[in-house]
Each structure stands twice: as C-alpha cells, then as structure tokens.
Amino acid sequence: QTEVQSALDDELIIYDTSTSTNKKALVRDIGCQGMGGWGITTNAITNYGTGNNFAATAFTVDRIYYLPLLIPRKSTFNTYAVRFGGNSGSSSNVFRLGLYAMDNGFPGSLILDAGSAACGGANNSVRELAIDLTLEAGFYYTAFVTNDSVVTVNRQNNFISGTLHDMIGLVNLQSDGRDSHLYENLANSAANGLPSTPTISRGSGNHPVVFLYNV
Numbered sequence: 209q210t211e212v213q214s215a216l217d218d219e220l221i222i223y224d225t226s227t228s229t230n231k232k233a234l235v236r237d238i239g240c241q242g243m244g245g246w247g248i249t250t251n252a253i254t255n256y257g258t259g260n261n262f263a264a265t266a267f268t269v270d271r272i273y274y275l276p277l278l279i280p281r282k283s284t285f286n287t288y289a290v291r292f293g294g295n296s297g298s299s300s301n302v303f304r305l306g307l308y309a310m311d312n313g314f315p316g317s318l319i320l321d322a323g324s325a326a327c328g329g330a331n332n333s334v335r336e337l338a339i340d341l342t343l344e345a346g347f348y349y350t351a352f353v354t355n356d357s358v359v360t361v362n363r364q365n366n367f368i369s370g371t372l373h374d375m376i377g378l379v380n381l382q383s384d385g386r387d388s389h390l391y392e393n394l395a396n397s398a399a400n401g402l403p404s405t406p407t408i409s410r411g412s413g414n415h416p417v418v419f420l421y422n423v
Contacts, residue, residue: 253279253420255350264293264360265414270397272353274308274315274390274408275415279343287421288322289336290352290361297359299328305337305418306351306402315349315390315406324398327356341420349390351406352416355398361416389415 255275267273288305302324309316322337352361390408397403 252422253277253283253285255415255418262362262364262417264291264295265363266295266358266360267352267354267416268391268393269357270353270355270395271391271393272351272397272402272406273411273415274349274351274392274406275418276310277307277348277350277420279345279348281345282343283420283422284342285339285420285422286341287336287419287423288339289334289419289421290416291334291419292327292331293360293362294331295358295360296329296331296333297327297354297356299326301327301354301356301359302398303327303335303352303354303356303359303361304398304402307341307343308349308351308406310347310349315351315408318402318404319343319348321402327354327359336421350418351402352418353394353398353402355396363414363416389413 255277290303290305304324305322306318307320307322309319311317320339320341322339325335325337354361389411391411392403392407392409394403394407
C-alpha cells in the first residue's frame with residue numbers, strides 16, 4: 209500500500225499490509241524529489257531553474273520577470289507565493305504575481321493577474337496571494353515584479369538554456385548559451401497591474417522563484 213502524504217510533509221510512505229489486516233508496518237519513507245529542474249510534488253509547483261541556491265537577492269524596481277513554468281498535468285491552485293529573504297522592504301511598497309500563456313516559446317496573453325501585496329513585515333517569510341486557478345498541462349510563464357528596491361526574494365542561479373530551448377523552441381537568446389529570464393521594464397506595473405500582452409527583453413542573471421500551491 210502506498211500513501212502519498214501532503215506536499216508540505218515531503219514524504220512518500222510505503223506500508224506492508226501482508227502480515228496483518230489491522231497493522232501497517234512501515235517499509236520505506238522517501239523524500240519527494242524535484243524532476244529535472246522542475247520542482248514538483250503532489251500539489252506544489254515552482255518555475256524552471258537549476259541548483260539549490262535559493263539565496264535572496266534584490267531585483268530591479270518595476271521590472272517584470274517572466275519565467276518558464278511546466279504544468280505536468282491538469283492542476284488546480286489556490287495559492288501563489290514567493291519567499292522574502294533577509295530584507296522584507298517597506299510596507300509602503302508592493303510585489304505582484306501573474307501568469308501568462310506561452311506563445312511560440314515566449315510570454316503570450318495574460319491568464320492571471322494575482323494582484324499585489326505589501327512588502328515589509330517579517331524577514332525570511334513566505335508571502336502568499338489567494339487565487340482560484342485551474343490549468344491544463346503545458347508550458348506557461350510566471351510573472352514577478354516589485355517596486356521595492358531593497359526587498360530580497362529567494363532566487364536560483366543562471367541556468368543552462370539549451371535543454372529548455374529544445375523543449376519550448378527558444379533559440380539563441382544569449383550568445384553564451386545562457387538565459388535566465390525574459391523581462392520588461394514597465395513603470396508602475398507592481399502597483400497598477402500587469403500588461404495584457406508583454407513586450408519582452410532578453411536578460412541574464414538571477415531570477416526570483418515563485419510557487420503555486422493547492423493547500
């Protein structure tokens with residue numbers, strides 16, 4: 209008998225029920241693992257990246273970072289989140305999250321503007337936005353933006369783009385073969401909302417990690 213615990217428990221437990229119908233003997237406790245750079249458990253998905261750095265960094269003010277996302281099967285999510293690092297910024301500033309369709313390998317039409325929430329408060333805390341979203345299996349782009357210049361958000365390092373490009377058709381975004389994000393600089397986007405169709409630029413460097421949950 210196999211029992212999948214909640215994603216927050218991060219464990220897959222296998223029981224042996226052959227010796228007694230009333231007693232379960234624990235055979236194995238296996239921690240859930242990421243799949244090929246796509247962080248995934250039963251009900252939690254994060255955007256594409258490599259490595260386990262997850263250090264916190266500040267990002268350019270009002271720069272919208274578009275990051276690839278794979279939904280491996282039809283899924284429903286009620287929470288969209290980021291994790292602030294050692295500096296949570298000012299409560300007079302905000303961060304915003306959104307989701308875009310993928311169009312020929314690039315961000316296409318806006319699917320969801322999840323809204324904004326205030327920065328500030330406790331450092332090293334998960335910041336959540338409530339959503340109600342069901343997605344079919346496929347590729348998407350997450351969007352992250354803040355108008356706070358000092359708030360730090362968990363991020364991953366650059367990733368080698370070749371494998372991702374092969375999957376979604378992006379070619380030669382960076383001459384050195386690396387591409388960590390597509391972005392656009394749009395004034396007041398953190399406070400006033402995301403564009404219905406993005407105008408993207410090609411970027412390099414670190415990228416913020418976002419999470420979709422169903423809890």
